[in-house]
Amino acid sequence: MDAPESRVPRDWLSEYLADHDTPCPQCGYNLRGLRSSACPECNERLVLAVRPAEPRLAWFVFGLVGLAGGAGFNVIVLGWALWVISFQRYGPSLGEFWPVVIGAPMLAALSGLWVWQRRRIARWSASSRWWMAWGGWGLTILWAMLFFARVR
Ligand SMILES: [Zn+2]
Incomplete structure (x- = not known):
């Protein structure tokens, strides 16, 4: 009782x-x-x-800057590519811009996933979190290299 x-x-x-x-x-x-x-x-x-004594968010901000920066770059280039294709009579086809056609939605989705799953990722070990954050940067850099290799 x-x-x-x-x-x-x-x-x-x-x-x-x-x-x-x-x-x-x-x-x-x-x-x-x-x-x-x-x-x-x-x-x-x-x-x-x-509250945590020290809010350890550096890994989160670092990973988000990498992914969201890549997403922003790809979305802007995709927008530019669509403009060129629409208004230039003898312009390139969308297939020639395949890195940004794939990269824009992929990196935007991963940015959203990074934010959405922040609390779950925060329970991982510090090295796992940082590997994942660096992975976001790696993907962004890889996609920028794919794009610049295409337009060179
Ligand atoms: Zn007061």
């Missing part, structure tokens, strides 16, 4: 602030002894939260 008080959620915020000098993250007012869940000075709602 549960004791009745165990069904009442503990007020961790008030318990913490009862004996800690803590500035309001919004206005800096000292919240020590606060009994409500909002700052009395600026009315900002407050929660007690657990």
Whole structure:
């Protein structure tokens, strides 16, 4: 049988602030002894939260820059290729631009996957995350080389 008080959620915020000098993250007012869940000075709602000591996101940003940069390059070149094909009477065919025809949707999808699966990838080992981030850069560089080999 549960004791009745165990069904009442503990007020961790008030318990913490009862004996800690803590500035309001919004206005800096000292919240020590606060009994409500909002700052009395600026009315900002407050929660007690657990955060990483250091948010290690370098691998994520690095991988995203590689993939999204590649996606952006391929989308721009694909747009330019479509413009050339549409308005130049004796222009090249779309097949001659196959690296960007494949690269634009592929790198855009991988960028989305990188963002969508960030929390899952964050559970991998540091070396696995960095290998994957470098892999994104490798794919982008490989696709740029394929493109420039075609247009040379
Ligand atoms: Zn405040």
